[in-house]
Amino acid sequence: MENFKQDVLNYHCLPIAGKIQVMPTKPCITAKDLSMAYTPGVALPVKEIAADPTTARLHTSRQNLVAVVSNGTAILGLGNLGALASKPVMEGKGVLFKRFADVDVFDIELDTEDPKKIIDIVKTMEPTFGGINLEDIKAPECFEIEETLIDICDIPVFHDDQHGTAIISSAGLINALEITGKKAEDIKVVFNGAGAAGISCAKLFISLGVKYENLAMCDSRGVIYKGREKGMNKYKELFALDTDMRTLEDAMKGADVFIGVSQKDCVTPEMLLSMAKDPIVFAMANPDPEITYELATATRDDVIMATGRSDYPNQINNVLGFPFIFRGALDVGSKKISEGMKLAAAKALADLARQPLPKIVKDAYDGKDFTFGKDYIVPKPFDPRVIEWEAVAVAKAAMEEGLAMYPIEDWEGYTAGLRKRMEKFWCECQLDE
Numbered sequence: 001m002e003n004f005k006q007d008v009l010n011y012h013c014l015p016i017a018g019k020i021q022v023m024p025t026k027p028c029i030t031a032k033d034l035s036m037a038y039t040p041g042v043a044l045p046v047k048e049i050a051a052d053p054t055t056a057r058l059h060t061s062r063q064n065l066v067a068v069v070s071n072g073t074a075i076l077g078l079g080n081l082g083a084l085a086s087k088p089v090m091e092g093k094g095v096l097f098k099r100f101a102d103v104d105v106f107d108i109e110l111d112t113e114d115p116k117k118i119i120d121i122v123k124t125m126e127p128t129f130g131g132i133n134l135e136d137i138k139a140p141e142c143f144e145i146e147e148t149l150i151d152i153c154d155i156p157v158f159h160d161d162q163h164g165t166a167i168i169s170s171a172g173l174i175n176a177l178e179i180t181g182k183k184a185e186d187i188k189v190v191f192n193g194a195g196a197a198g199i200s201c202a203k204l205f206i207s208l209g210v211k212y213e214n215l216a217m218c219d220s221r222g223v224i225y226k227g228r229e230k231g232m233n234k235y236k237e238l239f240a241l242d243t244d245m246r247t248l249e250d251a252m253k254g255a256d257v258f259i260g261v262s263q264k265d266c267v268t269p270e271m272l273l274s275m276a277k278d279p280i281v282f283a284m285a286n287p288d289p290e291i292t293y294e295l296a297t298a299t300r301d302d303v304i305m306a307t308g309r310s311d312y313p314n315q316i317n318n319v320l321g322f323p324f325i326f327r328g329a330l331d332v333g334s335k336k337i338s339e340g341m342k343l344a345a346a347k348a349l350a351d352l353a354r355q356p357l358p359k360i361v362k363d364a365y366d367g368k369d370f371t372f373g374k375d376y377i378v379p380k381p382f383d384p385r386v387i388e389w390e391a392v393a394v395a396k397a398a399m400e401e402g403l404a405m406y407p408i409e410d411w412e413g414y415t416a417g418l419r420k421r422m423e424k425f426w427c428e429c430q431l432d433e
């Protein structure tokens with residue numbers, strides 16, 4: 001553990017501080033290059049864009065540039081540690097955007113908790129970016145911020161902790177239900193955490209067929225029930241149950257599914273033992289889950305267990321979402337990321353996990369094979385097929401909903417282009433046919 005700590009700090013510090021840098025995409029070596037990149041030549045694209053703003057897509061890097069915006073009020077499960085402390089996570093999101101989907105990122109850490117200020121700043125930055133990924137902004141402020149920005153911006157605005165998490169956990173749920181033979185309409189689901197991630201996951205679960213009355217939501221004060229007065233807001237109110245249950249312990253009895261988007265160690269072995277047969281447990285608090293993988297699997301051998309971490313089976317983490325969802329949305333020039341696009345992403349991920357694994361993925365995981373089942377319900381982030389399945393599904397859904405400004409006609413060509421584009425990250429590997 002001590003070694004890992006030092007390795008992580010060294011990774012961040014050496015050989016240069018931080019995890020991302022800006023690189024030019026054009027040479028600037030000769031006097032002619034200089035006169036084109038900068039004045040006088042640069043005046044030409046300026047005039048083109050002023051005359052027709054859509055040409056910014058051709059003359060600038062805007063269409064491939066996403067702002068990862070945070071104020072550090074809900075950094076992972078570590079809480080409100082402020083804008084500056086959130087920067088390693090936001091740089092990390094930038095690394096993942098680039099590494100998994102070749103999307104460029106500026107991380108923007110805003111030193112304010114005032115939703116109106118955040119809305120104003122982000123809206124003002126719209127000319128710079130092709131999309132906005134909000135990150136680690138706590139509930140309930142995150143809802144107002146995202147809803148308003150979606151309304152007033154002409155580029156996709158997506159709060160990753162809400163929808164990224166909802167998409168991946170929906171993919172995991174679809175497959176865990178298939179494995180256990182349970183049906184969405186019949187299951188009892190308990191949420192621990194009624195913030196950004198919890199509320200959004202619950203909404204997407206409802207779209208998958210889970211019934212409102214079978215969904216018990218808990219927050220730091222326990223079960224959210226009708227008539228509760230303390231610690232409520234209009235988003236929690238949507239899920240208030242007519243029930244006598246008051247504690248997480250009450251809610252867990254007989255439940256089929258537990259979704260943890262709260263804090264570490266909230267779930268005890270006794271709670272897990274009180275769940276129904278073949279329980280599905282997604283303990284997604286980061287970096288430490290609501291119950292550890294070791295404890296959960298030692299407590300019950302029929303559990304389907306997932307965490308948000310990469311060092312255990314079944315990583316349910318929004319890394320499987322935001323890079324690929326933005327890739328698809330940016331490529332068709334979608335102004336929004338709709339419910340249809342989110343569901344398409346979830347279904348693509350669920351379908352992909354059912355396919356046999358190519359060699360490249362086994363190689364990335366020390367030769368291990370993963371077959372669809374209890375310990376492999378969602379694809380691995382290093383699976384190069386994720387971009388082809390998920391970005392394509394998202395782009396197609398945007399087109400079907402009439403949201404695409406730049407529709408794609410040649411899907412084979414687009415998919416081949418994605419594969420080519422990612423080759424620089426996979427240069428030493430070969431895909432099995």
Ligand SMILES: NC(=O)C1=CN([C@@H]2O[C@H](COP(=O)(O)OP(=O)(O)OC[C@H]3O[C@@H](n4cnc5c(N)ncnc54)[C@H](OP(=O)(O)O)[C@@H]3O)[C@@H](O)[C@H]2O)C=CC1
Pocket residue numbers: 073074075076077078136137138139160161162164165192193194195196197198218219220221222231260261262263266284285286287307308316317318319
């Ligand atoms: N695996 C993944 O991909 C992701 C995981 N997460 C994880 O989910 C967690 C929440 O993130 P997010 O929704 O953005 O944060 P928010 O701050 O928006 O919400 C946190 C919620 O957790 C509740 N909570 C806090 N402590 C407890 C507790 N002891 N018992 C029950 N509920 C509790 C809060 O209750 P109250 O409303 O009463 O304050 C609140 O409802 C974090 O641990 C984060 O790392 C988030 C996004 C993605």
Ligand SMILES: CC(=O)C(=O)O
Pocket residue numbers: 075076077136160161285286308317318319
């Ligand atoms: C994964 C992530 O976004 C979080 O835990 O907040």
Ligand SMILES: [Mg+2]
Pocket residue numbers: 076135136160161
């Ligand atoms: Mg987050």
